[in-house]
Amino acid sequence: xxxxxxxxxxxxxxxxxxxxxxxxxxxxxxxxxxxxxxxxxxxxxxxxxxxxxxxxxxxxxxxxxxxxxxxxxxxxxxxxxxxxxxxxxxxx
Numbered sequence: 060x061x062x063x064x065x066x067x068x069x070x071x072x073x074x075x076x077x078x079x080x081x082x083x084x085x086x087x088x089x090x091x092x093x094x095x096x097x098x099x100x101x102x103x104x105x106x107x108x109x110x111x112x113x114x115x116x117x118x119x120x121x122x123x124x125x126x127x128x129x130x131x132x133x134x135x136x137x138x139x140x141x142x143x144x145x146x147x148x149x150x151x
Contacts, residue, residue, distance in 0.1 A: 064118065064138045066107050072143045073102045078136075079144040087147045097126035098148055101134050108133075123151065 078099065088098070105124020112118055117139040126132055131151040137144050 069138050069143055070103050079142055084145045084147050100127045101132040
């Protein structure tokens, strides 16, 4: 299971390599007044609640975690062994 991407791998990439952002995600985050540090914190503190193969070559993950202020966020991202790309996020 060397290629398995789970929450520990996603957290590691987030901490060490940082996150990548789609244009869509940046627009939505701005509109929803969510900052990038909140997304990072949600991934580091959160858990995968949904995982599926979408139209991306890598699986899509729904992670629920908390912002720096303690509000719950759902982060939708895709990941492979080298990167985590944020697709969208919203407060619950």
